[in-house]
Amino acid sequence: MDDRPAAKMGGDAQTRPDLDRTEPKHLPRGMTPLPLEQPGARHADGKARYIMIGGFLGAGKTTAVAQLARRLTDQGRRVGLITNDQGRDLADTTLLRSQGFATEEIPGGCFCCRFNSLVDAAQKLTEQTRPEVFIAEPVGSCTDLVATVTYPLRRLYGEHFAVAPVSVLVDPIRAERVFGLAGGGSFSEKVLYIYRKQIEEADLVVISKCDLLAEARLESLRAALAAAFPRKDILAVSPRLGTNLDAWFARLTREEQGPGAAMAVDYQVYADGEALLGWLNCTVRVSAREAFDADQFLKQLADEVRTRLEVGKAEVAHLKMTLSPDSGLGDIAAVNLVRNDFVPELSLHVEEPVESGQLIINLRAEAAPELLGAAVREALAATAARFPTLQATVEHLEHFRPGKPSPTHRFTQVAA
Numbered sequence: 001m002d003d004r005p006a007a008k009m010g011g012d013a014q015t016r017p018d019l020d021r022t023e024p025k026h027l028p029r030g031m032t033p034l035p036l037e038q039p040g041a042r043h044a045d046g047k048a049r050y051i052m053i054g055g056f057l058g059a060g061k062t063t064a065v066a067q068l069a070r071r072l073t074d075q076g077r078r079v080g081l082i083t084n085d086q087g088r089d090l091a092d093t094t095l096l097r098s099q100g101f102a103t104e105e106i107p108g109g110c111f112c113c114r115f116n117s118l119v120d121a122a123q124k125l126t127e128q129t130r131p132e133v134f135i136a137e138p139v140g141s142c143t144d145l146v147a148t149v150t151y152p153l154r155r156l157y158g159e160h161f162a163v164a165p166v167s168v169l170v171d172p173i174r175a176e177r178v179f180g181l182a183g184g185g186s187f188s189e190k191v192l193y194i195y196r197k198q199i200e201e202a203d204l205v206v207i208s209k210c211d212l213l214a215e216a217r218l219e220s221l222r223a224a225l226a227a228a229f230p231r232k233d234i235l236a237v238s239p240r241l242g243t244n245l246d247a248w249f250a251r252l253t254r255e256e257q258g259p260g261a262a263m264a265v266d267y268q269v270y271a272d273g274e275a276l277l278g279w280l281n282c283t284v285r286v287s288a289r290e291a292f293d294a295d296q297f298l299k300q301l302a303d304e305v306r307t308r309l310e311v312g313k314a315e316v317a318h319l320k321m322t323l324s325p326d327s328g329l330g331d332i333a334a335v336n337l338v339r340n341d342f343v344p345e346l347s348l349h350v351e352e353p354v355e356s357g358q359l360i361i362n363l364r365a366e367a368a369p370e371l372l373g374a375a376v377r378e379a380l381a382a383t384a385a386r387f388p389t390l391q392a393t394v395e396h397l398e399h400f401r402p403g404k405p406s407p408t409h410r411f412t413q414v415a416a
């Protein structure tokens with residue numbers, strides 16, 4: 001059994017803002033259980049459910065998290081959402097909060113490297129809203145989450161959490177390319193190592209966006225996944241349209257993750273793969289004397305970024321932007337791009353013209369971070385110029401390559 005503290009795996013803090021090396025704030029030193037408040041309306045055993053929905057960048061995780069959270073809320077159950085990123089200022093957090101969900105963000109590194117922050121985030125949500133169900137979305141370039149997150153949760157906090165099977169979402173168009181069923185832009189082999197490892201550790205492999213493929217192509221993809229990962233449970237859903245979500249969510253809310261040895265991971269290849277990805281997070285203050293169309297602004301900006309990434313031969317994994325108007329009823333606009341040969345699409349709209357607001361830009365692509373920085377700055381200037389009175393002021397911009405993963409815990413087994 002491999003119970004070594006994973007800090008031994010080395011730490012390359014050059015690009016990772018601050019690794020999690022402290023005990024959770026609410027815990028005495030050592031392994032004392034999380035002092036959650038009285039169980040109250042939780043399950044009869046007093047445990048809160050912990051559901052993790054993973055998958056590569058752009059696979060549809062946040063859309064699925066919001067759908068699950070909405071359904072649980074409609075059933076009168078309290079949910080707490082946990083988002084995570086290598087940097088700070090995450091569009092997903094803004095997006096989920098705008099839909100009224102209690103959401104905590106863990107910035108500055110993935111869940112596995114910030115395990116104690118994950119426990120802290122659960123505690124913070126517990127103090128605010130005492131969720132019965134936590135839904136966590138890990139960083140899309142992360143893998144080995146069973147050994148570094150769910151097994152540690154079960155071993156160290158098993159009295160407090162019932163851990164659901166881990167889902168890994170797969171974008172079908174991206175997957176067709178990865179498994180050789182279709183041509184088109186893809187990533188380097190080391191990035192694909194992470195992609196495949198994510199699927200390997202899934203309890204449930206979930207082909208998302210099934211609305212994008214006709215039945216025959218969907219079946220071919222299912223067969224390719226089944227051949228590459230025998231004995232996996234494979235589902236096909238559409239988080240956006242709601243197709244087949246009930247069956248999947250029923251499993252997440254009723255089943256618990258089983259036993260079984262966690263997979264082996266070559267941390268050097270994993271680190272190399274992550275380091276091939278450029279990461280950019282940016283916040284921008286936008287204001288105009290003449291109110292402007294936020295949807296149009298975001299779409300044009302996404303197009304400008306896409307053009308520059310194409311010229312720079314950078315394969316985009318996910319460009320996601322939100323614009324939150326200062327006034328209005330809390331509606332926000334959101335645009336996404338998940339492949340270079342794709343049209344940026346709005347996932348949320350703002351009806352009313354906007355005078356000012358906050359723009360968040362999250363961009364992940366296989367490219368040098370500097371290229372992403374230049375692409376975003378140029379695209380901002382070019383787009384602002386088309387809206388005559390619009391001023392776009394960059395308040396914060398960070399671009400980097402994710403550092404070497406260095407998990408807080410790594411347990412390859414868990415008691416049956």
Ligand SMILES: Nc1nc2c(ncn2[C@@H]2O[C@H](COP(=O)(O)OP(=O)(O)O)[C@@H](O)[C@H]2O)c(=O)[nH]1
Binds near residue numbers: 058059210336
């Ligand atoms: N066609 C289609 N698009 C979807 C579906 N679910 C999510 N998307 C889109 O896929 C993009 C990425 O989704 P997101 O949930 O942000 O992915 P994440 O990066 O994995 O969290 C967005 O443009 C979503 O609107 C779906 O069921 N069908």
Ligand SMILES: [Mg+2]
Binds near residue numbers: 063
């Ligand atoms: Mg997301």
